[in-house]
Amino acid sequence: MTQQPTGPERTTQPRIRHNDYGVLTPPEPGAWTPRLSVSVVIAAYGHQDKLDLTLAALAAQSYPRHLLEVVVVDDGTTPALRLPEITPENTRLITTRPGARGRSDARNAGLAVADGDVVHWLDADMVTFPDEVEAHMRWHHLADYLVVMGYVRYVDHRPGGPAPAEVRAAVEAGATELLFDESASEAHSWIVDLAERTDGLRTAGDTAYRVHVTNAASVNARLLREAGPLDTGLVLGEDTELGYRLAQAGAAFVLAPEARSRHLGKSMMMRDGEQVRRYNQVFVPDHIPLMRWLRTHPRRQWLVPYVDVVVQTEGATYDELRATVDGFLASTLNDIRITLIGPWDSVREDRRNPLDSPALDLVMVRGLYRGEPRVRFAGQVPATAAPVPYRMFCPAGWVPGPETLRRLVAQAAERGDGLVSVALDEEDEVITARLEHTGAFARAALVRGEGEPLDAAVHEVYGTRWVDGRTLGFLPAAEAEPPKRGKAEDPALTREIARLRAENARLSDRLAAATRDGAPADADAGDAVSREGRRLTVWPRRAAARG
Incomplete structure (x- = not known):
């Protein structure tokens, strides 16, 4: 089962259940005293004129200047970008390393040097309202595992628009909206729709990660470094993928419509939405198992599986291990990985007489599955299954039916369970299997009190329940039939x-x-x-x- 952290316990963190951040009450702007620092990270390529406006607006923020830094990352612009005359006091300009190109590389370069307690992503063509940074930060002072998404509208921008000095003056005067034609502006329509359907993300459950868009999001820096950095192998959709990994690290996602900004010009999604979606459907689902609607092939394997099945080999025979592993491999839920835990580094085969090998059963198990790509061998249980969203612990010698794992995970996902314990046998001793939700256990580890069992904290933040194993289709190896070759049952x-x-x-x-x-x-x-x-x-x- 999931290991409990050994570091210092957190006793003051509020407990957000699923993604219902309604338990938090942020202070009114201007009526509180900030203490956390923030690094605004801006990845820029070209468009010096827009960058000048972005920095001018940031120079007029209400957040305390000594707690605000800005890191601008030039992603290889020729001629190189420069810092304009109007910038926040603590602003620096760096460049990406030679040969590194793209938004992910640029943002990762900024993350590497950011000193703030919070990292606030911002595009290089944004004009923020005067309390935009403060509106983000008042949430981060309430809990240290939040991702906050601001409210962006896209405005028309052409050469000859307001100069940096005009932008700074308008923002300082609280008149940012007068800089643009607000009647012609557009919002992130899909974020607005998601917010309306989920009470501002409070009932969004496992889909809340989708709002992590790196043109106006902020993340606790410790959480970000634990889950990140951005995946440089993705050209598009890298912010969504990072949002998914943040969720597996325990993040809760907050929509903050009061954190307002204006994007100068339309986004790529607005210009080429259908092509962007078509492109992302090729590359992104490999990384995000929760995109079940795009993982429809019954036999495909993916970079990140949906479930990691963990089986301990200690004390188990070859026949018990084979029955359990073969049972899971025959599941109609094909999107899995099986991790066999054992002393594999010390398992040696006797090359003269293999039957004399001291760990013959493990030698045979390793030989049986050495060519099976869905089976891996590990010396100990990893501290977390991330980025895999579910982890199943099953004792050797117990065999699931073809539909068992699919039904179990589907029920857990529908109910939002953090832990499902499966009673396999209760005659001599209670033998259990368990299904753990990765994000739920990460959240519980962040908020649990001193001496509090991790499972108890999981119950508080996600919920736990017990189910009967035989009802689900689990059988002991002696009663289970081995998978038969032939057509899969429909x-x-x-x-x-x-x-x-x-x-x-x-x-x-x-x-x-x-x-x-x-x-x-x-x-x-x-x-x-x-x-x-x-x-x-x-x-x-x-x-x-x-x-």
């Missing part, structure tokens, strides 16, 4: 056969009642039973032949 076909059998039984009861009572009204029941009986035997056979 779950839809299985359901239809069950429905037809039930209907056949119902009609048989009607016929029996009609025969017993002599009721002429049911005289045709026998024909119905005969027809259904023929269908029951013929239809599944034909369907199976069609595959």
